[in-house]
Amino acid sequence: MGMLIRDILENSVEKFADIKAVKWLQKKDILERSYKELMENVVAVRKGLLAEGFQGKHIALIGVSSVEWIESYLGVITGSTVAVPLDAGLPGEDLIDLINRSDSEGLFLSPKLLPLLDAVLAQCPKLRKIWMLQEEEAEASNEKVVSLADLKKASENSGDCDKPNPEDIATIIFTSGTTGKSKGVMLTQDNLATNVAYVRYTAEPGTVMLSVLPIHHAFCLVMDWLKGFSLGASICINDSLLHMVRNMGIFKPDVILMVPMMVETIYKRLSAADPAIPKAALAANVFGGKLKIIFTGGAHLDPFYIDKFAEYGVDIYEGYGMSECSPVISSNMPGDNKPGSIGRPLANAEIDFDHGEILVKGSSVMKGYYQMPQETAETLKDGWLHTGDKGYLDEDGFLFINGRVKNLIILSNGENISPEEIENKLALGALVGEVIVTGENNGLTARIYPDMDVVQAKELGEEEIRAGLQSFLDEYNKNQPTYRQITGLIVRKNPFIRSSTKKIKRQEAMVDEPMK
Amino acid sequence: MTNEMQFKTIVAQYCEVKPEDMKNEMRFREDLGFSSLDFMSFLGELEDTFDVELEEDDVLKVLTIGEALEMLERLQQEA
Numbered sequence: 001m002g003m004l005i006r007d008i009l010e011n012s013v014e015k016f017a018d019i020k021a022v023k024w025l026q027k028k029d030i031l032e033r034s035y036k037e038l039m040e041n042v043v044a045v046r047k048g049l050l051a052e053g054f055q056g057k058h059i060a061l062i063g064v065s066s067v068e069w070i071e072s073y074l075g076v077i078t079g080s081t082v083a084v085p086l087d088a089g090l091p092g093e094d095l096i097d098l099i100n101r102s103d104s105e106g107l108f109l110s111p112k113l114l115p116l117l118d119a120v121l122a123q124c125p126k127l128r129k130i131w132m133l134q135e136e137e138a139e140a141s142n143e144k145v146v147s148l149a150d151l152k153k154a155s156e157n158s159g160d161c162d163k164p165n166p167e168d169i170a171t172i173i174f175t176s177g178t179t180g181k182s183k184g185v186m187l188t189q190d191n192l193a194t195n196v197a198y199v200r201y202t203a204e205p206g207t208v209m210l211s212v213l214p215i216h217h218a219f220c221l222v223m224d225w226l227k228g229f230s231l232g233a234s235i236c237i238n239d240s241l242l243h244m245v246r247n248m249g250i251f252k253p254d255v256i257l258m259v260p261m262m263v264e265t266i267y268k269r270l271s272a273a274d275p276a277i278p279k280a281a282l283a284a285n286v287f288g289g290k291l292k293i294i295f296t297g298g299a300h301l302d303p304f305y306i307d308k309f310a311e312y313g314v315d316i317y318e319g320y321g322m323s324e325c326s327p328v329i330s331s332n333m334p335g336d337n338k339p340g341s342i343g344r345p346l347a348n349a350e351i352d353f354d355h356g357e358i359l360v361k362g363s364s365v366m367k368g369y370y371q372m373p374q375e376t377a378e379t380l381k382d383g384w385l386h387t388g389d390k391g392y393l394d395e396d397g398f399l400f401i402n403g404r405v406k407n408l409i410i411l412s413n414g415e416n417i418s419p420e421e422i423e424n425k426l427a428l429g430a431l432v433g434e435v436i437v438t439g440e441n442n443g444l445t446a447r448i449y450p451d452m453d454v455v456q457a458k459e460l461g462e463e464e465i466r467a468g469l470q471s472f473l474d475e476y477n478k479n480q481p482t483y484r485q486i487t488g489l490i491v492r493k494n495p496f497i498r499s500s501t502k503k504i505k506r507q508e509a510m511v512d513e514p515m516k
Numbered sequence: 517m518t519n520e521m522q523f524k525t526i527v528a529q530y531c532e533v534k535p536e537d538m539k540n541e542m543r544f545r546e547d548l549g550f551s552s553l554d555f556m557s558f559l560g561e562l563e564d565t566f567d568v569e570l571e572e573d574d575v576l577k578v579l580t581i582g583e584a585l586e587m588l589e590r591l592q593q594e595a
Contacts, residue, residue, distance in 0.1 A: 240572060241556040246564065265530075265553045269561075272529035413553065442551040474579070482552035482576075487545040 002166025002363075003193030006078040008230045013039040016205050016232035022067045023251065024237040030250070033067055035232070038074075045075025045148070047155035052129065054106055055161070058172065060084040060099050063110025065215040065237045068133040068148055070225055072108045077170040077189070079161040081106075084172045084184070085216035089481035092116050099124045102172055102184055102370065108133055108148070117145065166190035172370050173218050175323045176408060176418040184370030185218075185323045194363040195326035196226050198346040200333055201295075203255065205232030208290070210253035212238040212262065218327035219297050219414065224257050245269070248288035255293045259414035260301040261442065263294065263316065267305055270312060283312035293334065297321055298414020300401060303340045319343055320399065324385055326364040330399045341398035342391075356390040357405050407506065409439035415483040417444065419506075422484060429472040430454055431465065434496050436509040437486070445488030446473060447509055449495050466491055519566070519592075523585060526561050530554040540582030548581075562588060568595060 017036040024031055033041075049059070059076045061083060063069045076083040084102045086095055088110060096119060099107065107120070107130045120127065121142055130145045132138040138147040164170070170192055172184040209228050213220035228235045236251040238244055244262070266286065273282050283291075294309070297319045306316045319331030320342035329351075332343035345351050349362040365385045368376035379386055388406030393399055404410075409417040419437040426435045426446055433451035437444055450465050460468065470489055477485040492512045496504040524535035531548040544550040550558070559575050562568070562584075568591040578584050 241553060242560040242563065242570065242572065242575075244557065245560060261551050261553045265551065265557045268530050268554065269557065412551070441549055443545060478577075485545075485552075489546075 002188075002190035003197060004078075004163060004166060004189045005074075005170065005193050005196070005226060006163055006189075008193055008196060008226070009039065009042070009074065009078060012229050012232055019206050019232050020234045021229065022070065022235055022237065024067055025239050025247070025250070031067075032234075035229075038067075038071060041071040041152070042074040042078060043160065044152040044155045045072050046079035047158040047160055048151035048153075049075065049079055049081050049106070050161050051154045051158035052106075052151070054129075055080045057105040058082045058084055058103050059106040059108065060086055060102060060104035061108040061216075062086045062088050062095060062113055062116075063108070063133050063215075064088055064112075065211055065220075065239075066110070066133060067237070068135075069108070069110070069215060072131070072133065072148065073221075077192075078164075080164055080168075082169050082172060084174075085221065086174065087214065087216050087481065088113060089214075091479045092119050096120060096123045098174055098182070098184075099127065102174075105129075106131070114139075117142075121145075164189050166193070169367060171221075173216070173221075173323045176416040176421065181421070182418075183372055183375055186367040186370050187218075187323075187326050188367055191326040191364050191366060192222060192226060194348050195222055195328055195346070196230050198348045198364070199223065199227055199328050199331060200336075200346075201227070201231075201331075203231050203233060207231065207233045207255060208236060208251060208253045209233045209255045209257075210236045210238055210248060210251050211257070212241070212244055213257060213259065213414075217298075217414070218323040219257065219259075219321065222327060223295070223297075245286055248286065248291065250288075252288040252290045254290050255295070256291065257295045257297070259298040259412065260296055260305075261299075261411070261413040263296060263301060263305045263309070264412060264442075267308060270308075279312050283314065287312070287314060293317065295319060295331065297328070297331070299410045299412045300342075301412075306339045317343070320389075320401065322387060324366045324379065324387075325349070325360055326366070328364070329358075329360055329387075332398075338394075338396065338398045341394065341400050343399065344397050345399060351393060351399065352384065353392070354384075354386070356392070356403070358387045358389050358391045358399070358401075359384040360387060361385065409437070409444065411439060411444075411483060412442050413483055417484065422446075422486070426473075426476065426486070429469070429476075431460075431468045431472060434492075434504065436496060436504060436506060438509060440488060443487035444485070445490060446486045447490045447492060447496075447512075449492040462491075519588070520585065522565065523562070523588060524581075526558060526565065527581065529561075530558055538581055540580065540585070542581050543579050544581070544584070545579075566592060568592060 013035045020032045021035045021038045022033045105128050111134050131151050132147045135149045138145050166189045169186045170189045171187050174182045211224040238247045294316045301318050309316050317332040321327035321329045330343040330345040352359040361384050390403035391401040422437045423435050434449040436447045473486045497508045524538050528535050
């Protein structure tokens with residue numbers, strides 16, 4: 001026994017056929033697709049992949065949220081193929097590495113990433129086909145590159161795939177690894193489908209959700225899209241973070257999933273408004289007039305914001321999860337809420353503790369990391385997932401977090417950053433002797449001890465060292481997604497303190513007298 | 517209110533620095549403490565207030581108050 005995303009989707013299409021499943025903007029027009037239309041495209045992608053011989057293969061997707069992206073994703077996971085959603089904001093070399101490491105043989109690529117095409121074709125030998133996420137013919141001279149429309153055309157004379165098994169891998173989601181190398185979390189059909197089913201939130205069909213998070217993230221993918229579809233919600237695509245407030249006014253959402261950083265930014269706008277404006281009027285202006293619920297996850301939210309947003313008629317419910325748990329482990333819910341906690345665990349999640357570390361067992365816990373048996377064994381022990389977070393359950397069964405075991409920086413935008421991954425890149429700077437990256441003030445700070453050989457050879461003064469390092473960081477930042485950019489620089493006077501095994505003592509990285 | 521003052525009033529919503537203390541060379545993230553999302557939200561407000569349209573790829577190159585003011589001026593001239 002087990003559950004399938006395909007069954008959930010087919011059930012929704014049967015019940016909500018004419019309800020709008022997805023809405024998005026094209027310039028100033030709102031375009032829409034009903035559940036019935038959505039499913040026709042999903043089936044066409046699924047059959048197309050079968051006709052093209054991709055059964056059992058891995059298919060990567062690179063692009064920001066779009067109706068074509070989600071239809072392709074659903075086409076992949078409702079058939080016999082495995083979807084590998086990747087972060088479109090990553091540098092090209094990282095994307096190529098992940099396509100290769102995930103053994104992807106097909107790729108759905110956003111037309112905006114056309115400049116990446118030549119490098120991908122040259123450096124990803126396993127890729128047999130690239131489908132541009134567009135209906136128009138693909139503008140490429142390589143026969144491997146076609147459009148989504150071509151794939152759908154290939155489906156016309158094809159039969160449909162059998163249903164996958166609940167234990168089959170549905171998707172591989174990459175997440176930051178503490179060793180500096182990202183890990184591919186393998187989630188089965190049953191992992192995803194039970195996470196959708198056991199999050200107890202219900203809503204009327206046609207409830208409007210605005211999807212503002214990156215679609216390749218498990219929280220957005222599973223809770224905005226898959227959970228939303230299971231409820232018959234209309235999911236609206238926020239086309240740019242520049243326009244989040246404007247788009248709330250256009251789509252008038254009832255519910256939004258956010259990361260804490262979004263709540264913090266919106267609060268700055270609310271609190272800066274003229275106090276003479278009534279709160280209800282201001283809320284209508286900023287939130288679109290119908291917003292009642294924000295679910296947050298990805299990082300801890302200061303309960304201060306929960307009280308403040310309540311004054312504007314918006315309830316915030318904090319939850320907790322990680323990609324390895326498909327992703328929700330616990331969540332506060334309307335009618336079952338304790339601010340400051342991360343809610344009660346889902347009914348399919350058993351919780352235990354090992355020296356304070358939260359352990360999770362249950363049907364949403366991943367199968368393992370793709371081709372990383374050692375990392376899998378370190379994280380999954382006897383079926384228990386070691387979360388790396390410390391916490392406790394209170395007398396009412398609400399879960400609280402109070403520390404971390406793993407060396408990851410969690411930013412309030414929900415991004416998990418492996419400091420080693422960035423330090424390895426920064427260490428390449430000519431002026432960089434030693435570097436440690438820390439998370440402060442919602443961003444990353446590089447603490448650098450300059451390479452004294454270079455400093456002496458070039459006879460550099462304090463200001464020149466700082467300017468040289470800043471310009472190196474600016475150059476590094478140019479090619480990185482915003483969450484991996486370094487926004488603070490501290491130039492150290494002394495080398496870092498090291499342990500007896502000559503490793504830098506990370507917990508003492510802040511101990512120094514900076515040059516300025 | 518001049519363009520520049522209006523611009524700085526919007527900036528001030530997201531940080532502790534008063535408009536009169538803002539200098540052109542100040543960096544949004546490093547000096548004013550903007551989060552990446554504060555910056556995006558701020559740019560959205562610029563678009564709405566000054567009726568200009570920003571290209572996401574271009575704005576990511578903007579680091580300082582001076583550069584943002586220059587960009588705004590250029591877009592207003594083009595409009």
